[in-house]
Amino acid sequence: MTDTISSKMLILGSGPAGLTAAIYAARAGLEPIVIQGMQPGGQLTITTDVENYPGFRDTIQGPWLMEEMQAQAEHVGAKMVWDQIVDVDLSQRPFRLKGDGGTTYVGETLVIATGAQAKWLNMPSEEHLKGRGVSACATCDGFFYRGKKVVVIGGGNTAVEEALYMTNHSPEVILIHRRDHLRAEKILQKRLFAHPNIKVMWNRAVGSFVAGGEPEKLVALELVDASGAPAERIEVDGAFVAIGHAPATELFRGHLELDSDNYLRVDVGSTRTSVPGVFACGDVMDKTYRQAVTAAGTGCMAALDAEKFLAEAEFEEAQHAPEPETVAG
Numbered sequence: 252m253t254d255t256i257s258s259k260m261l262i263l264g265s266g267p268a269g270l271t272a273a274i275y276a277a278r279a280g281l282e283p284i285v286i287q288g289m290q291p292g293g294q295l296t297i298t299t300d301v302e303n304y305p306g307f308r309d310t311i312q313g314p315w316l317m318e319e320m321q322a323q324a325e326h327v328g329a330k331m332v333w334d335q336i337v338d339v340d341l342s343q344r345p346f347r348l349k350g351d352g353g354t355t356y357v358g359e360t361l362v363i364a365t366g367a368q369a370k371w372l373n374m375p376s377e378e379h380l381k382g383r384g385v386s387a388c389a390t391c392d393g394f395f396y397r398g399k400k401v402v403v404i405g406g407g408n409t410a411v412e413e414a415l416y417m418t419n420h421s422p423e424v425i426l427i428h429r430r431d432h433l434r435a436e437k438i439l440q441k442r443l444f445a446h447p448n449i450k451v452m453w454n455r456a457v458g459s460f461v462a463g464g465e466p467e468k469l470v471a472l473e474l475v476d477a478s479g480a481p482a483e484r485i486e487v488d489g490a491f492v493a494i495g496h497a498p499a500t501e502l503f504r505g506h507l508e509l510d511s512d513n514y515l516r517v518d519v520g521s522t523r524t525s526v527p528g529v530f531a532c533g534d535v536m537d538k539t540y541r542q543a544v545t546a547a548g549t550g551c552m553a554a555l556d557a558e559k560f561l562a563e564a565e566f567e568e569a570q571h572a573p574e575p576e577t578v579a580g
């Protein structure tokens with residue numbers, strides 16, 4: 252027998268967007284169910300220091316912040332379930348989501364907060380060495396490279412933070428960037444350039460990841476210059492790809508409108524998607540700001556938009572309900 256779980260509001264994803272939506276929806280009496288995916292808590296659970304979430308003078312830890320948000324959501328009545336959604340039916344309300352264990356989730360509204368995932372360079376040698384020297388998360392895997400030489404690839408905040416983080420483990424960190432300047436925030440750049448254990452290689456990209464040893468693992472990188480011509484080979488023990496993120500929207504392709512970069516399209520100034528009753532918040536719909544605090548902000552908006560939608564739908568239904576029959580007495 253397969254289970255069916257129903258709610259006025261299903262929330263898919265449990266990062267700052269999903270959990271903020273849950274807090275607002277629970278406080279509005281909507282008894283939301285939060286379906287946590289593969290990474291409960293979202294990207295902040297693989298971050299270490301957080302210094303820009305308002306309300307905390309001292310540096311806080313990403314995983315701790317997410318534990319607190321989840322505890323707050325549960326405290327006000329949100330329910331958490333862990334499942335991997337494999338199929339959605341948004342063709343009519345209530346919406347139906349299918350979990351990989353066979354559970355069906357039925358929601359009068361749906362808030363999508365599935366976030367984004369790390370991008371890869373998508374080259375065969377990278378694929379071959381994933382988990383054997385090539386990673387997309389220094390805070391997850393950095394520990395394995397204690398005392399070793401590593402590179403971080405990318406020029407944004409993530410790359411710079413990962414390079415700085417790796418200095419906790421590694422005596423030699425090289426940041427490899429394809430251009431001659433970084434897009435990371437100035438405060439992070441300042442820390443990076445001031446760090447004695449970090450070297451930056453400008454105008455370089457990875458031509459291939461080189462395998463060696465027994466068992467086979469990453470031993471070197473073949474680099475190319477800005478024109479794509481072979482440049483140098485550097486011996487390394489670990490490489491962290493930190494070139495940005497892609498929205499987790501595959502599940503909704505063909506069901507909801509996506510933009511040209513695969514982000515969920517929402518009406519300007521709201522979280523309404525192309526299907527009435529389905530709302531999107533956080534990194535899955537925001538390719539501009541992508542901050543924990545903006546994700547939380549749009550999570551709040553999604554809950555308020557969904558609450559308003561439900562109130563209007565209930566009003567409409569009451570208007571169209573058949574007149575109760577009067578019994579002649």
Ligand code: NAP
Nearest residue numbers: 405406407408409410429430434493494495496539540541
């Ligand atoms: P990002 O800002 O999009 O930066 C991606 C970097 O990777 C860019 O420097 C880009 O190079 C490079 N890149 C992209 N594709 C590449 C490829 N195929 N080969 C080589 N290099 C490539 O991504 P992000 O650093 O993950 O940051 C995403 C968002 O999250 C940003 O809004 C950021 O501010 C935010 N964030 C904030 C914090 C924080 O506030 N503490 C921490 C992490 C992330 P180009 O510069 O040449 O385009």
